[in-house]
Amino acid sequence: MDSAVTIEKDLPVVVGVDGMPTGLRVVDVAAAEAASRGVPLVVVHAWPGRYGPSHRRRPGVPDRAQGHHLLELAVIRARNAVPDLEVRAELTDESPPEALLAASTRAGLLVVGHRADAGHGWGPTAAYLAHHSACPLMVHRGTTPRRGPVVVAASGVPSVTVGCGFAAAARAGSALVAVHLWDDPESGRGRAAADERLAGAVAPWSSAWSQVPSRRLLIGAVDVPYTVDRAAQRARLVVAGMGHKGWVVEVLYHTGAAGSGRTACPVLLVPPAWPRRRALPRTTEEADAPQRERVGHRG
Structure with missing residues (x-):
């Protein structure tokens, strides 16, 4: 890897x-x-x-x-x-x-x-x-929290985005929360498969960074704005893939904006081709x- x-x-x-x-x-x-x-x-x-x-x-x-x-x-x-x-x-x-x-x-x-x-x-x-x-x-x-976990938006496959999240958590001495979008939470179908995908995405990095405590979190599309906003206020850092057609970047862009009157934790965006x-x-x-x-x- x-x-x-x-x-x-x-x-x-x-x-x-x-x-x-x-x-x-x-x-x-x-x-x-x-x-x-x-x-x-x-x-x-x-x-x-x-x-x-x-x-x-x-x-x-x-x-x-x-x-x-x-x-x-x-x-x-x-x-x-x-x-x-x-x-x-x-x-x-x-x-x-x-x-x-x-x-x-x-x-x-x-x-x-x-x-x-x-x-x-x-x-x-x-x-x-x-x-x-x-x-x-x-x-x-606007703010640089000294406490809180590193929150990573994880896809269903191993990616360097998750690896960068683990590295950041290790440097900060904090825990990591890997968040994955679950397609159909209302019916309850597919939860086991979604959790298996998330576990597979996290496992290689969790093994490499065994000193970093980590946990997995599945969310539905309706919970995305709330989850991202909560992470912005309580996490040490939010990590996501750059340019991904998923649920994170556009929501992050409008979270913690100056017009809201609130500050938010830093965001780390990782290019899909990184490392070059x-x-x-x-x-x-x-x-x-x-x-x-x-x-x-x-x-």
């Missing part, structure tokens, strides 16, 4: 920051993730971000020096959170989605925050990356990215 954890150890955690007042909170989450994996942290800021080239010299629009200043603040914040962490920073001329999508091709984890002013959902950048990121994507949605088969650069320095300016070094 391929190990996503092996690849995570070889590649940095990348975090995207913007100029929003709460934008640097996501750095704390990313720094903790990088420290738990023993890898460097790369902080990426897209300048001028949402401002197009024709707006660069208009009053009130951030100039390039402000972009560098934001990155310096982010690097300081990361080192305050984890003093011995290796931190690098990149300022890029690409749009935020383009910059972070490119960064995801050389990362073991991409971390972004939802836009607090979006009014619904996560905001355009996080929503785009939720369907296109090349590596697992963690969306910080092709060779990858071990660090961002090995990637050919001439449009990026790098600042920061090991503290």
Whole structure:
């Protein structure tokens, strides 16, 4: 069985920051993730971000020096959170989605925050990356609980999504709950088969991560919104497959949105092709990215 954890150890955690007042909170989450994996942290800021080239010299629009200043603040914040962490920073001329999508091709984890002013959902950048990121994507949605289980949306077959959930639970020292959609709960038919499928999906990873307590939960379609909302409020992390035509991603997108007035735990979305088969650069320095300016070094 391929190990996503092996690849995570070889590649940095990348975090995207913007100029929003709460934008640097996501750095704390990313720094903790990088420290738990023993890898460097790369902080990426897209300048001028949402401002197009024709707006660069208009009053009130951030100039390039402000972009560098934001990155310096982010690097300081990361080192305050984890003093011995290796931190690098990149300022890029690409749009935020383009910059972070490119960064995801050389990362073991991409971390972004939802836009607090979006009014619904996560905001355009996080929503785009939720369907296109090349590596697992963690969306910080306002809070980082220290307690609670890792909740994984499991399909009926073994998948790396469940493996990433077990790895996250092991790093956090928490339990895991594997949730599976049961097609016909009202009639009671097929429960044994559904539970057997879920058990088969969990078993290989449960054996590999025997130190992680785990349990299985079957739910019906009518219970999906309630279950996802409850997990968002009580879990440490919710893990799901990226781009899956199932029940989780769209519900997660609208759970814990800014407009609801509530925060929610982070979400980890795992691409179906993860881990990637092709060779990858071990660090961002090995990637050919001439449009990026790098600042920061090991503290």
